Amino acid sequence: MSFGVVILVHTALGRAAQVIRHWAQAGCPVVVHVDAAMRPARFERFRAGFDDISDRVLFCDRHRCEWGGWGIVAATQSGASLLLDRFPDLGHVYLASGSCVPLRPVAELGAYLAARPGTDFIESARVSQVPWTVGGLSEERFTLRFPFSWKRQRWLFDRHVALQRRLRLRRRLPSGLEPHMGSQWWCLTSATLRAILTDPQRPALDRYFARVWIPDESYFQSLARRWSARIESRSLTMCKFDFQGKPHLFYDDHLPLLRRSECFVARKIWPRAEAIYAQMEAGGHPAGAAEPAPARIDRVFAEATERRVRGRPGLYMQGRMPHEGWENGFSAAPYGVLEGFAELHEDFAAWFARASGAVVHGHLFAPEGAEFAGAGPVWRGGLSAAPALRDHDARRFLTNLIWNGRGERQVFQFGPRDSQHVSWDIAKDPNARIGVITGAWAVPLFASGLPVARLRDRAAELQKIEADHLAALRSPHAKARVHIWTLAEFLEAPAEALALMLSDIAPGRDGPAPAPPPLVPLDGFGRFLQEMRNLGMHPYLTGDIPATPPAPRPVAPRPYLVRPHA
Known part of the structure; x- marks a missing residue:
């Protein structure tokens, strides 16, 4: 196979194991990173489940992966380094998670990448030119420091940001770095990935990005611009986000929608979506040489977002109580x-x-x-x-x-x-x-x-x-x-x-x-x-209502015209 896969696993180990085996049995070498938050005994049981295919499924050093933190980038670096060291002849490296499910046959993805040997598929856009960021931090995620967890230490996170703004503190960007952002899920050529991992500035870059907010959406996206010969600024993994910036979760009733997109991989799949996982086990939905077209289903997601944000005119319910001014019409009818x-x-x-x-x-x-x-x-x-x-x-x-x-x-x-x-x-x-x-x-x-x-x-x-x-x-x-x-x-x-x-x-x-x-x-x-x-x-x-009603005015007789007979 012309490409290998790095898979980041956090939860739903049963489904993650199913996906890992699917990639490996299709001929892809796989390196698995398991969140260091998982108990050692549970991790060992999970790793032992791949002893029969240990030549194709490897496990890298573990890091603590917390949302918005550096650990996810460190985990990706660890997995990619091991994959490139053990399989130096790979053309591409595909980054996925345990909840990313192949929709089409893996062989179709391999043929697609083999036909584009020098192309990096990574969403990478200048921060000032995209409206993706949700939560009030766009350029500031690169100019401020973020030592506190947004989820576990929200009060400290907010206070520290406010203090830096008040003191007008700004970080200096590493020399030659132009920040870019995009989806975490990419597919890079082995040449580009090796260049990123062996960048002479890597120690300084790692120190810098370790205090950037959500660095997994900017580290590889920025450095790929430095080393890539050709970038296709898109992800081969379909991942749709809601108006709050959270990924949509796909269920079995979304399967026709996923097929229509003709994407190679989709995330995030609900662990109990039996029909979607059954399609994967059966080899996927073949589409030949068709180009992935996630835009085909954008209208459905736009309508879902509209319904989620605005709802139906005049309808208020427990699951959707909008802020004042967000409602789609105060009332339902005249x-x-x-x-x-x-x-x-x-x-x-x-x-x-x-x-x-x-x-x-x-x-x-x-x-x-x-x-x-x-x-x-x-x-x-x-x-x-x-x-x-x-x-x-x-x-x-x-x-x-x-x-x-x-x-x-x-x-x-x-x-x-x-x-x-x-x-x-x-x-x-x-x-x-x-x-x-x-x-x-x-x-x-x-x-x-x-x-x-x-x-x-x-x-x-x-x-x-x-x-x-x-x-x-x-x-x-x-x-x-x-x-x-x-x-x-x-x-x-x-x-x-x-x-x-x-x-x-x-x-x-x-x-x-x-x-x-x-x-x-x-x-x-x-x-x-x-x-x-x-x-x-x-x-x-x-109004003016007199104390004594006025006397009724006499009605003058209406004038009329007498027409002579002809």
Whole structure:
């Protein structure tokens, strides 16, 4: 075989042994590195399992391999040195892990490399020209020192980075070194690999990279640029990463996807992916001379990332609770919010439900509890009317109600008497259709029959709450479709306002709307507002409603034209 394999083993020893045997039985010499964290007795049992093929499977010196640390590079150096010493005639060296599984016959990979004898396959790109780094460190991983473990000593890691930034400490790069980055999994020619391992500057380079963050993604990638005659900046091992920079794990149901990529090797394979390992044992999926094409399945991964990061509009679940602003739409469907209408009309919710065909709730955020349509204590999806449960996370209460009621337009009443937790949320939601009659909160106060002096402070409180809500609705950040009338404006033409909200919340309804519901009695309401003013509380949000209703203006007769008969 024209190439050998260095395999780094950490866990899943049973599957790793299966993969090692597959490479060896295909004629590839294999050097295995086993993490020094493994107990000696377990390691010896694992090594003894290859006594029957010890001429083709060798074990190198062990190093402690911790994510982001130098140990992985040291392990790779150890394995590659042993492989080149014992098998000097190899054309290429392929670096893999115990969870890397060949997808195609090994002979196809051998023929592919033999046809490209002077080509190094290693992803190698300048740091400033790629967006791969995740976690805030790109160039800084080469200019700062990282003596602490990112996983085990995260607090010390972060504090040490912050201290170096504050003191403006910078490391000097070794002479002639231009940092590059790329995938850890490469296939280098033996000539390039020997040149890297015997580089005259290697002691200084090793000391430098030992304090670089995640050096396994930069050591060989940088030094290959110094010694390689021809680089194909790509990896022959397919490894897909999610939006957090973590490798995707492949399962049996991904097998058709893996075959479509026509890649030689894939990582990371789930140890219990029986079908994938069975295909490997059967010799792999033959593809002849086909070029590996991982881009064929990039669309699937892009869609998976989109679904993982953004999800479906308005859907929130335990496995994916995004940060604010990450959600793919606050709510799942358009909905209506009516403010002040129910206070001015008798049996308004029932009338609006008949006229619009929507599910019309009462005040979902009333202090006594959610007023669901049908007046039940629980609504779809197990949403409870209990105010404590609702207000524990009012935003999710609303988005769950819209999600659970999708397919039917949801409408609810809202006002300053209600909990205001969702005030800004509905203002910023493009799905919200909001109609507001400002000052309508004064009508229930008027209907209570209590002395104005006792109602003054409550009226001032409600007006302040509504003013804050209106500021949200009129904010430049508001995306809802909003219609606002003062109470005085509404009383001049209530039918027009109702028709506008019907057309906005339930567009496309066939047939004429039923007759508007009657207004609640408002005799003496203007005098009530005037008494509020006299006590020092100015209800400006109601608009100009006079204390004494003006006398009706006489209706002038309509002029008409008499046309003579021809």
